[in-house]
Amino acid sequence: MELIYRSTRNNNETAKASEAILKGLAGEGGLFVPDFIPELDKSFEELSKMTYQEIAYEVMKLMFTDFTEEELKYCINSAYDEKFDTPVIAPLAYHNGAFFLELFHGKTIAFKDMALSILPYLMTVSAKKNNIKNEIVILTATSGDTGKAALAGFADVPGTRIAVFYPKNGVSPIQEKQMVTEKGKNTFVAGITGNFDDAQTGVKNMFKDEALNAYLNGKGFQLSSANSINIGRLVPQMVYYIYSYAQLLKDGKISAGDKINIVVPTGNFGNILAAYYASLMGLPVNKFICASNDNKVLYDFFTTGTYDRNREFILTTSPSMDILISSNLERLIYKIADCDSDKLSSLMNDLSQKGKYEITPSMKEKLDMFRGGFATEAEVADEIGKIYKEDGYVIDTHTAVAAAVYDKYKAESGDDTVTVIASTASPYKFTRSVMAAIDPESKDMDDFELADKLSMLSGVRIPNAVEEIRNAEIIHKTVCDKEDMEQTVKSFLGC
């Protein structure tokens, strides 16, 4: 049976999976959601004998029903290969009373690789299925992390090109170096004289510009987006939660049917939503624990039922979670609003006009499986130090937000359910903050010296992602004015 996707803002707008992947966003700012989530047709006993790639197929065949078996297996096997530094792709490590699900073994050592490794293949197959002959041009504005993960994912994928814009003076030296040394022949990176919002606005304007899109179409190009609301990013994230359960079962840590808790350090709400979708597919879950840093909009929402973005934006040591509008939450709200797109649209209008909305008590009741928690900067640093001292295990700042929130939850609730914590980045991605927590003396070292010291202390080899940029050649030197982004894209495309 074909699974249909529908816009959260307009129930009459539908798409097949391949169409939703190509479009990214639905009309009127809506997000595509599946009409329902099919149940797994394999038991967890069967899944526990499968590889990551095989489980990925079992999940994706149910969600992407207009893809053939051959197409899906091509996408999966192209994505989850030696780019990952471990054949198990997403290992579990037990420390401090919980299982850390390490999602940082891909090319850019952060969890966004889990989805951005496969999205380019899903997109090119979708283009072929829909008879699109144009080359797909991905446009991305980045505040640091997404840019490199998207570049790495799309690099040298036939039928695609990618252009990334970042604020010239608004990313860390390591983040900038990761991007400007990207070798893929179809990649283009430019710093802009402006901030992240300027980059984002410039990209959005290009997507909306009909004249530009018609012009590019005439030259054989079509713009597309790789951002985290694309279902081509969401569905691949369901896989590792199901995989983690299968591994726990295989290792005798749980019995089939036992419920687990899942703790997720959350920003845009994509990762935790994927865990929720996995539960609708049959993953037994007790509680979803949504962990925030000082930007605790989501904690307040789950506690009070009011989502309110009118507050100060706080820069923290977990920058990928410094977000006040969690876009993917819209999909959960749609579900608890009984999939009523009018009701949902009116809440989202409140959000854009007043900066806040309030859900009804009966909607809030449906969120019983969710708990919000938050960790302060001091708690994050303490957590990194504590786990390192107790166990010699080093976690990154984002993962530490989740670990600290879990410690507090466990102490308050007494809940001793087996728990999986999504570990979303390698400590080597945020070396400076991590080292400040475990070895304050090292603060005067440069970023690579810090990495060397971290390797010595943790006994974990420096990942390739860091090692390869140490002496890498700078390839992308373009800096453009924020007004000239369109011209810059045209000259990159040679048209």
Ligand SMILES: *Cc1c(COP(=O)(O)O)cnc(C)c1O
């Ligand atoms: C993007 C990111 C997050 C937040 O994930 P969402 O899906 O946006 O909630 C957490 N940690 C790291 C390291 C990230 O890069």
